[in-house]
Amino acid sequence: MKILNPAELEIDLFCKGIQIHKSCTIDRDGRLFSRTRAGLGSGLELVIPGDLKNIWMNVPAEEDFAQNSPYFLVKDHDSYRVLDERTGFRYPVLIPEEPKWYTSKTTSGVPMHRIGVLQGTYLGIYISNSCSYWFNDPPLNCKFCTSGFNVGVNELAQKSVEEVVETAKAAKQESGITFVHFNGGFQNDRDLDDAAQYVKAIKEQVGLLVGIQVVPTPNLWKYDWLIDLGANHFSFCYEFHNPKYFAELCPGKEKTLGQKAFFKALEYTVNKLGKGSCSGEIIAGVEPLEDTLRAIDYITDVGAFPTVCIFRPVIGSDMEDVASPKYEDMLMVMKHAYESCRRKHIPIGIAPNIEVSLIVQPDDGRYLVPRNLNFYINEGLLKLKKFAANKTIFKKELTPHPVLTEEKDQSTYKTAWTDHTVYSSLATGEKENKTSRTSL
Amino acid sequence: MITNTSILELEEKLHFDRFPALELLFLSLDQCNLEFDLKECNSGVEIHLKNQIQGNPNRGYLRIFFPIDSKCVLFFHKKSLVPFSRDRFSYGGVVIDERSKSRYSEFDAMAWIDFLHSGLQPAKKPATLKKSIPYSIPEDEVNKDD
Numbered sequence: 001m002k003i004l005n006p007a008e009l010e011i012d013l014f015c016k017g018i019q020i021h022k023s024c025t026i027d028r029d030g031r032l033f034s035r036t037r038a039g040l041g042s043g044l045e046l047v048i049p050g051d052l053k054n055i056w057m058n059v060p061a062e063e064d065f066a067q068n069s070p071y072f073l074v075k076d077h078d079s080y081r082v083l084d085e086r087t088g089f090r091y092p093v094l095i096p097e098e099p100k101w102y103t104s105k106t107t108s109g110v111p112m113h114r115i116g117v118l119q120g121t122y123l124g125i126y127i128s129n130s131c132s133y134w135f136n137d138p139p140l141n142c143k144f145c146t147s148g149f150n151v152g153v154n155e156l157a158q159k160s161v162e163e164v165v166e167t168a169k170a171a172k173q174e175s176g177i178t179f180v181h182f183n184g185g186f187q188n189d190r191d192l193d194d195a196a197q198y199v200k201a202i203k204e205q206v207g208l209l210v211g212i213q214v215v216p217t218p219n220l221w222k223y224d225w226l227i228d229l230g231a232n233h234f235s236f237c238y239e240f241h242n243p244k245y246f247a248e249l250c251p252g253k254e255k256t257l258g259q260k261a262f263f264k265a266l267e268y269t270v271n272k273l274g275k276g277s278c279s280g281e282i283i284a285g286v287e288p289l290e291d292t293l294r295a296i297d298y299i300t301d302v303g304a305f306p307t308v309c310i311f312r313p314v315i316g317s318d319m320e321d322v323a324s325p326k327y328e329d330m331l332m333v334m335k336h337a338y339e340s341c342r343r344k345h346i347p348i349g350i351a352p353n354i355e356v357s358l359i360v361q362p363d364d365g366r367y368l369v370p371r372n373l374n375f376y377i378n379e380g381l382l383k384l385k386k387f388a389a390n391k392t393i394f395k396k397e398l399t400p401h402p403v404l405t406e407e408k409d410q411s412t413y414k415t416a417w418t419d420h421t422v423y424s425s426l427a428t429g430e431k432e433n434k435t436s437r438t439s440l
Numbered sequence: 441m442i443t444n445t446s447i448l449e450l451e452e453k454l455h456f457d458r459f460p461a462l463e464l465l466f467l468s469l470d471q472c473n474l475e476f477d478l479k480e481c482n483s484g485v486e487i488h489l490k491n492q493i494q495g496n497p498n499r500g501y502l503r504i505f506f507p508i509d510s511k512c513v514l515f516f517h518k519k520s521l522v523p524f525s526r527d528r529f530s531y532g533g534v535v536i537d538e539r540s541k542s543r544y545s546e547f548d549a550m551a552w553i554d555f556l557h558s559g560l561q562p563a564k565k566p567a568t569l570k571k572s573i574p575y576s577i578p579e580d581e582v583n584k585d586d
Contacts, residue, residue, distance in 0.1 A: 020522055020523060064499065315529045
């Protein structure tokens with residue numbers, strides 16, 4: 001076996017998990033384990049250093065399959081390493097410290113880690129009071145999710161605007177975050193309405209890039225409203241490209257929205273915010289591989305970037321006994337994600353200091369391809385784009401500024417709305433299953 | 441079979457007279473001839489079956505406690521694999537009310553044992569299990585040997 005590069009190690013750790021050796025003192029050195037949102041953040045946050053970029057990841061440590069992992073986190077003097085007991089290789093890793101603000105309290109007296117947590121280098125905040133799919137009888141929750149067990153248990157169910165602003169300010173000042181990501185479960189088309197107040201407050205009082213991840217709305221004008229309030233990014237978790245898997249494993253989304261709603265909202269928001277601004281989120285390792293590759297092609301075809309979660313059989317979820325995916329399969333998927341972005345000139349890794357630990361980021365795939373002339377040309381282009389975007393967009397977005405749009409009045413958006421988006425056949429539901437609207 | 445504590449010694453603590461479902465549970469456990477640990481806690485007891493699940497120790501635990509005099513809670517959970525962590529992962533619970541003594545049968549008790557024996561496999565969830573429990577779950581006591 002060869003020594004793995006940082007992205008290969010990341011992928012293998014996502015697939016196999018890690019055991020934590022008794023030599024480790026994570027309680028003193030690392031971040032608390034916090035199972036929030038859908039439950040993916042339950043693992044060990046670590047950083048794999050590399051020459052192209054440092055890779056942040058959240059390694060599964062609590063799930064049953066991690067008990068059989070060949071990987072062990074060991075502490076050697078003051079340094080941490082990931083030991084592969086099959087080969088004896090020891091990979092140096094960094095354990096990010098727990099931010100001091102985690103234990104600070106908001107004015108209302110709530111510890112800030114119960115408002116939001118770092119997932120990599122960004123702040124993740126669950127804004128809704130759990131997900132309505134869990135309260136159906138029988139439940140309609142997504143089979144891989146545990147959010148119904150977490151909200152109200154490991155994190156506060158109701159978060160005030162003041163609590164969110166205070167937490168985001170502390171995270172910006174002390175941890176240097178540039179991005180806050182709001183997500184939530186199904187709220188019967190109240191999702192964006194609930195997010196609006198937080199988005200505006202962050203823009204006016206903190207100055208951060210803002211992402212929103214809620215189920216899509218058929219009222220597409222709401223996205224215009226949220227964009228004017230300050231939203232920079234929307235992500236749409238449609239999870240599975242194969243309609244049968246989507247219907248079976250996401251019964252709530254199938255019943256209340258259908259897959260088409262996700263495609264339509266994704267294409268609409270990309271059209272509004274520009275190439276590389278929004279993402280389609282999928283889970284790899286459950287549906288057939290060719291469907292996952294097709295999903296990546298579709299997402300990049302419409303100008304979005306793919307966020308691919310390696311399936312984690314999260315403890316307590318309906319799918320906790322499903323096997324974790326194979327490393328070789330996931331390697332192929334992640335390489336495809338990077339190459340697909342590169343081929344279609346999707347700007348990836350442009351935004352400042354946004355490292356997502358729960359997924360393999362498309363630009364982690366830079367480690368998975370040969371470093372030839374094309375590679376270096378692409379690297380150069382990305383650097384130029386990054387420089388330009390920092391000057392023109394991010395500098396302004398990271399400074400608090402007034403927002404004139406009303407967070408409680410949507411009337412003008414509702415009445416004066418027109419849609420000029422050219423949708424794909426997937427979004428319109430045309431019989432021809434043609435995913436491309438741009439030539440490859 | 442009971443390996444480290446006698447049921448008789450715990451009978452008073454578990455209030456079999458007020459919660460006959462618990463007696464059914466322990467009788468069923470004994471009939472199944474399963475090896476288990478029974479740990480006495482300040483606020484009740486905890487059962488852990490000693491079988492293996494796919495070559496690993498069964499991670500399922502059943503905590504029995506009494507949040508108020510008239511209620512007994514069966515809390516199914518797993519414990520964290522991380523050495524320093526005291527996290528518990530809830531799989532739901534059953535709230536037994538003193539006033540409805542005959543609500544739970546031997547069949548229900550067997551379903552609880554079956555769930556526990558499976559290592560809390562989702563497919564084995566008992567019909568009586570509720571996702572949320574309207575009581576605070578007592579913290580695990582720190583083992584002096586740890």
